[in-house]
Amino acid sequence: MRLDTFLQNSFQKKEIKHLLQQKKIMIDGHFPKEKGQMIDPFYQKIVVNGKRIPGKAHKYFYFNKPKGVVTAKTDAKDPTVLDYFSEKDISYVGRLDKNSTGLVFLTNNGQLNYHMHQAKFAISKTYFVTVKETLDETDVAAFFKGIIIDGTVQLKPGKLEILSAHTGLVTITEGKFHQVKKMFLSCGKKVTDLHRISIGPLFLPENLKPGEFQEFTLEDFSLIQPFFNFD
Secondary structure, eight states: OBHHHHHTTTSOHHHHHHHHHTTOEEETTBOOSOTTOBOOTTTSOEEETTEEOOOOOOOEEEEEEOTTOBSSSOOSSSOBGGGGOSOSSOEEESOOOTTOEEEEEEESOHHHHHHHHOGGGOOOEEEEEEESSOOOHHHHHHHHHOOEETTTEEOOOOEEEEOSSSEEEEEESOOOTTHHHHHHHHTTOOEEEEEEEEETTEEOOTTOOTTOEEEOOHHHHHHHGGGGGOO
């Protein structure tokens, strides 16, 4: 949530402005630059006039999405990622299609979710990909140049690292519909398996089995904290 929104439970708007100007507010030992700075008062130490102001925590989860599960709030035919959670106020950051697997990040921090969905922040996503045809250096060059999909849509440059004749790691900074699969189709190759291993600084925990989720620790939260400083 925004710093000023959080402090409105204890102070009036004019007081918050004055406290900010007088450097009477500290976040983890640092003076905030603006009243709209995003915070999480559970993980972070918010101090006003030398006194800590406690707050309710947001929730953050890693989820290892299995095949056959859709990334949606509800679905008439298939189970959704939210069906695995008892929390009703969380939402996912970034989609995976029904037959793709791997990391989905979920949170009830709406402002963070908004920022991570904005194209201008270019958050990278990395996938382990298996294709039917043989990969070669022309594919690497095509990804690096920027592939055209759907006939006219020019994508930003991506990165393809070949691991074997039929497997590779793909990193992109966009999230268009079926983007990775369409990128390979533009190179004349069909994706047979797609598994997301990371979103920005977040990596799928090695011990997390398909269908399992894991709540963030303080160390995990530190990975996403830089996103809180976006304007």
